[in-house]
Amino acid sequence: MPPLITYNNGNETEPSNLDRFFSIENTSSLWPAETLDNEDFLEKLVFSIARKPKSLITHLQRIYFCFHKNLNEQLFAAIVDFMVILNKRGQEISWRMLTGAKSRLSPDQFKTLNDYLKDDFADANLLLGNQYSIFTRGLIGIFNLVQQVETTKAQGYDPLAIARDHIEYSQLEEAKQVLEKAILKQPTRQDLHHELLELYKLTLDSKGFYKMLAEIAQSGVDTTAGWSQLDTYFKGQNNNE
Secondary structure: OOOOOEEOOOOOOOOOOOOOOOEEOOHHHOOOHHHHHOOOHHHHHHHHHHHOOOOHHHHHHHHHHHHHOOOHHHHHHHHHHHHHHHOOOOHHHHHHHHHHHHHHOOHHHHHHHHHHHHOOOOOHHHOOOOOOOOOOOOOOOOOOOOOOOOOOOOOOOOHHHHHHHHHHOOOHHHHHHHHHHHHHHOOOOHHHHHHHHHHHHHOOOHHHHHHHHHHHHHHOOOOOHHHHHHHHHHHHHHHHO
16 A cells, blocks of 8 residues: 655655655655654644644644554544635645545545535535544534633733643643633633633543533533533533444
8 A cells, every 4th residue: 555645855766646645845844753653642733733723734744643543533534624624725635635545434434525525516614524523513613713812910921821831742631720720710711711622622521521510610600602512512422432
């Protein structure tokens, strides 16, 4: 089977167009080689894509990682999210992604993506993903992926900035703890709620979600619509198991 992504480092002969799936000039621009051995790397990639959906290289990293690790369900979700973000732009690369990953997709998954690409009027937002998808129905409209926050001098520091520093280093549990404490102290800050809900969703942390939801209820703070939507999502996950 040909590799999912090939490259030419200047010392090797590049495969023919029939053999390659996607080509880049410098593999280091895709990722450092050691990241393929880092099992937590996929989690960081997913969160990075949620924060910066239009980062093409991060989508490619996620697709290649899932392909390399034989994570077929995650691979399908990665391709779906890629196509949702492209929204009918970049049809050539979308077809090449689908063709290169065909051997790892189920017949139904391949048909779903193939039918979408063939239909010029298909709505990307109606693509059905799975539990690993970020931008398909069930998540769109729940979270603000990018939101500016103004900090005050009186605070001295911003818990959202601290949480994002943890996220940058894949310290997701620490980020959750910072946000959970901050929400109980500053319950009206919607940006904190959005960030924490993103983390619960992307890490499938239903246990942490319901524990925090109970604490918020005990404190008498009103929850946002995002909490009820994620509650529905997790209940749907349990029903499908």
